[in-house]
Amino acid sequence: MISKSMAVSLNEQLNREFHSAYIYLGMSAYASKNGFNGCARWFNIQYQEEISHAMKLFKYLEDQDAQIVLDDIKAPKLKSNSIIEIFEAALAHERKMSGWLNELSDEAMKIKDHATYNLLQWYVTEQVEEEASFGEIIDQMKIVGGNGYGLYAIDKELGNRVFVDSTQDAAN
Template sequence: MISKELQKALIEQLNKEYHSAYLYLGMSAYCSKEGFNGSSSWFLIQYQEEIAHGMKLFKYLEDQDVELKLPSIEGVKVEYNSLLDVFKKALAHEQKMSKNLNILSDIAMREKDHATYNLLQWYVTEQVEEEATLKEIIDHIKLVGDNGYGLYTIDKELSTRVFSDPTTK
């Protein structure tokens, strides 16, 4: 059985997963408005991934008979300074999520809740991939700077991303 402290923290994490989805939806809107349709599509897929992450955690909490009281999802801004800025903000967000998941993992281990710890390790591993992908995109954008053709090429490449539910891997 999951302790009350860990239940509360997991419900907060569930809220953070859905807030992440909302954040990526806002980033998609910004990119679309700026004409970066490939990046907009990339962020829409990121939105779908975050929804899948949330559903994985939601199902786990249901399976553990946790009483779910869902808090409101915090609003997000949809204004950024540039394509580089939006991807840097996405990376900073993922780094914050990684920190949150590490704290949750520490709580699960302290409480010897091996089932929850095991679940959280899936998320921790997923975060490594999320951060690496964003760092690579940021590096590419930095390489081309303000070069329109370079940004166009990166945007075009980002449009090839296809949603693959990470929770089924």
């Protein structure tokens, strides 16, 4: 059984995952409003991923017979003048998430909660992929700068993203 302190910490992360989903839904709306329909689709799929990440934690807490606490979801604060700024804000957010997940891993290791530590390693690995993905998109946008054709090509490519629920992978 999971400790009460670890359950509290995982509930905090659960709510962060739901908030992340809300942030990406807001970014999708921003992109759509500004004519970046491919980016809007990409962020919408990111929203779906974050929901699946939250549900993975939700199920774990259920399986551990821990109380689940759902907090209010704060409205995302998007301040941007360009689509690249939106992606940069997303990368900064993912880095913050990585920090929290590392802290949770440290906590699980400290109290020798091997099951939770094992679960959290999935998230830590996922964060490496998330940060790399955002970084690559930002790099591409920096290369094309304000070139409309270049941004159009990137937007079109990002619109090809398909949701794959990585939490349902047999290895997880």
